[in-house]
Amino acid sequence: YMHQVLTGCWERCHSEGVRLLAQPVVVTEETVGNEVRDLIAETHIDGAILSSPVTDCEPVLRALESMNVPFVRISPGTNHARSSSVYMDDVQAADDMTTHLVNLGHRRIGFIKGHPNHLASEDRLAGYRRALERAGIRFDPVLVTEGAFSFDSGRVAASYFLGLAKKPTAIFASNDDMAAGVLAVAHERGIELPGALSVVGFDDTTLARTVWPPLTTIHQPVLDLARTATNLLLSGEFAHRRLDHRLVERASAVRRALQE
Numbered sequence: 001y002m003h004q005v006l007t008g009c010w011e012r013c014h015s016e017g018v019r020l021l022a023q024p025v026v027v028t029e030e031t032v033g034n035e036v037r038d039l040i041a042e043t044h045i046d047g048a049i050l051s052s053p054v055t056d057c058e059p060v061l062r063a064l065e066s067m068n069v070p071f072v073r074i075s076p077g078t079n080h081a082r083s084s085s086v087y088m089d090d091v092q093a094a095d096d097m098t099t100h101l102v103n104l105g106h107r108r109i110g111f112i113k114g115h116p117n118h119l120a121s122e123d124r125l126a127g128y129r130r131a132l133e134r135a136g137i138r139f140d141p142v143l144v145t146e147g148a149f150s151f152d153s154g155r156v157a158a159s160y161f162l163g164l165a166k167k168p169t170a171i172f173a174s175n176d177d178m179a180a181g182v183l184a185v186a187h188e189r190g191i192e193l194p195g196a197l198s199v200v201g202f203d204d205t206t207l208a209r210t211v212w213p214p215l216t217t218i219h220q221p222v223l224d225l226a227r228t229a230t231n232l233l234l235s236g237e238f239a240h241r242r243l244d245h246r247l248v249e250r251a252s253a254v255r256r257a258l259q260e
Contacts, residue, residue, distance in 0.1 A: 001175070001203060001205065001220075001222055002051070004205075004222035004223050004226065005051050005074065005222060005225070005226045006020075006022055006226070007223060007226070008222065008223040008224070008225065008226025008227045008229075008230070009049055009226045009227075009229070009230050011227065012226075012227050012230035012231060012234070013230060016234060018234065021043060021045065023039055025054055025057075025060065027053050027054055027057040027060070027117055028117065032057060032059050032060060033059030033060060033062060033063045034063075036059075036060050036063040036064065037063045037066075037067065040063070040064075040067050040069055045069060046069075046070075047069060047070045047071060047072075047233045047234075048064055048069055048070075048071040048072075048233075049071065049072050049073075049074065049226070049229050049230060049233060050071055050072070050073045050074065051074045051075070051226075052074065052075050052077075052118050052119070052120060053115070053117040053118045053119070055073040055074055055075060055076045055077075055085075056073075056076055056077050056078050056119055061082065061083075070233065070236070071083055071233070072084045072085065072086070072229045072230075072232045072233045073085045073086075073229075074086055074087070074225050074226065074229050075087045075088065075090075075120060075225070076119075077118075077119025077120065077122075077123065078119065080240055083238075084229075084232045084233070084237065084238050084239055084240065085229075085240050085241070086225045086228045086229045086232070086240075086241045086242075086243065087225070087240075087241075087242055087243070088220060088221065088225070088242065088243050088244070088245050089242065089245065090120045090123035090124050090127065091123045091124070091126050091127040091130065092127060092245075093124070093127060093202070093218045093220070093245045093247075094123070094124040094125070094126070094127025094128050094131070094172075094174075094202070094218075095127035095128070095130050095131045096127075096131075096218070096245075096247050097127075097128075097172055097200055097202070097216075097217075097218055097247060098111075098127065098128045098131035098132060098172060099131045099134075099135070100200075100216070100247055100249075100253070101170045101172065101198065101200065101253065102131065102132075102135045102137065104170075104198065104253060104254065104255045104256060105255050105256030106168075106169045106170040106198065106256055107137055107169070108140075108143065108166065108167070108168040108169050108170075109128075109132070109143065109168055109169070109170045109171070109172055110143045110144075110145070110157075110161045110168035110170070110171040110172065111125065111128045111143060111144045111145075111171075111172050111174075112144075112145055112146075112147040112153075112154065112157040112171065112172070112173040112174055112178050112182075113125055113144065113145070113146050113147050113174055114147055114148075114149050114174035114175060114178075115147070115148045115149045116146070118149070121174060124174050124202065125144065125174075128144075128172065142164065143161075143168055145157045145160050145161070147173065147174060147175075147178045149174070149175050149177060149178065150177055150178065150181075151177045151178070151180055151181045151184075152181060153178055153181065154173055154177060154178030154179060154180060154181020154182050154184075155181040155182070155184060155185050156181075157171075157173070157178065157181070157182065158171070158181060158182040158184075158185035158186065159185055161182075162185065162186070162189065162191070167197075168197075169196075169197065169198065169256060170197065170198040170199070170200070170253065171197065171198070171199050171200070172200050172201075172202075173199070173200070173201050173202065174202050175201060175202050175203050175205075176201035176202065176203045176204070176205045176207045176208045176215055176217055177205075177207065178201070179199050179200065179201030179202075179208075179211075179215055179217070179252075180201075180207055180211050180215075182199050183199055183211055183212070183213075183215075183252070186199070193212075193213055193252065194213055194251065194252050194253055194254045195254065198216075198252060198253035198254060199215070199252045199253065200215065200216045200217060200252060200253050201215045201216075201217040201218075202217055202218045202220070203217065203218065203219075203220050203222070204217045204218065204219035204220060204248055208248075208250070209250075211252075213250065213251035213252045214250035214251050214252060215250055215252045216247075216248065216249050216250045216251075216252050216253040217247075217248055217250070218245055218246070218247055218248070219245060219246045219247075219248050220245055221243045221244070221245065224243055225243055228241050228243065
């Protein structure tokens with residue numbers, strides 16, 4: 001995800017002869033605001049693009065505002081009016097994927113949440129729950145577990161789900177890395193994929209096309225989000241741009257022969 005964000009920003013900056021600096025920050029650090037102030041003082045940047053979870057980090061936002069540095073946020077979860085922003089509808093995207101699994105006959109659908117620092121994680125859970133409610137399927141908290149947007153957290157979640165007395169027939173991971181972790185555990189346990197277990201992801205990274213079976217996933221237009229954010233920053237335009245997602249069907253999710 002971050003590679004695509006950086007690539008999209010760099011392409012637009014390079015085409016305009018603008019230098020791009022990348023600076024990771026830890027949003028949970030108490031000093032994060034001061035770190036950003038120091039960065040601005042040292043580099044004299046003309047503007048900033050913030051990606052999740054920094055996009056909703058209050059100390060960073062206050063630092064930028066206090067130093068009059070314009071900024072654009074990618075996928076903010078709070079107060080869009082505070083700055084220009086680009087985003088996609090995470091709630092609807094997760095709703096679409098959950099509905100796809102329901103339409104394939106799945107009724108016990110495990111859901112792996114994203115990192116708690118990312119507000120999109122709650123949006124994706126909300127979309128999952130909304131789709132279940134619309135389909136008349138009772139929400140079962142046992143079928144939801146925490147993740148961290150990492151391969152290892154996907155493995156941990158898979159071990160949890162596959163240890164349940166009544167296992168899910170499908171697992172929806174909030175990103176492709178966690179979905180890949182689920183696939184790895186299923187392969188290790190000799191579970192037939194996707195016949196005995198459908199697995200789907202979110203983002204449509206390169207990984208989604210290289211794992212086996214290839215992942216059904218939500219294509220998030222990360223490159224376009226980054227390019228659009230850069231365009232807004234370079235132009236000085238104050239605007240909010242919503243970009244479309246799409247559901248990409250591959251081989252990791254199939255119709256249930258017998259519905260529960």
